[in-house]
Amino acid sequence: MEQEFKQGYRMHRVLSNLNRLDVDRLDDADRERVETARGLLEEVSLLTRPSDGAGADAHADS
Template identity: 85%
Template sequence: MGSLSALASGEVLPMEQEFKQGYRMHRVLSNLNRLDVDRLDSADRERVETARDLLEKVSLLTWPGDGAAADVHTDP
C-alpha cells in the first residue's frame, strides 16, 4: 500500500518499478477476466466488476498515452 501513497504524492518511480506495478495490474486484471462470474453470487459479481473498472481506469492513468492500456482488457 505504501507504493500507492508514493504515487498519490507525485513521486516518480524508477522505470523498473513502474513496469513491475503495471505488470501486476495487468496480471490482476487478466485473472479477474478469467473468473467464471456466472458461478458467483450477485454481490461478488458486483465486486469483480468494480475491481475490473478500477483497474482499467488506473491502467489508463499509469500507461503512456500511446493507447497501450486499451489493449489490456479482454472480455471473456
C-alpha cells in the first residue's frame, strides 16, 4: 500500500509541475509534448484511483 501511495504522489507532483509550466513561452513541439504528458498522466490517474483497487487486484491475479 505504501508503494502505491508513493507512486500516486509522484504522478500528482509531475502533473502539478506540468500544470505550472508557462506553455505560452514554449515552442509548438514542446507545447504538444506537455499536453500529451498531461493527458497521459490524467488518464493513468483515473485508472489507479483507490476506488478501483478491487478491480486492479482482480486484474493482477489473472
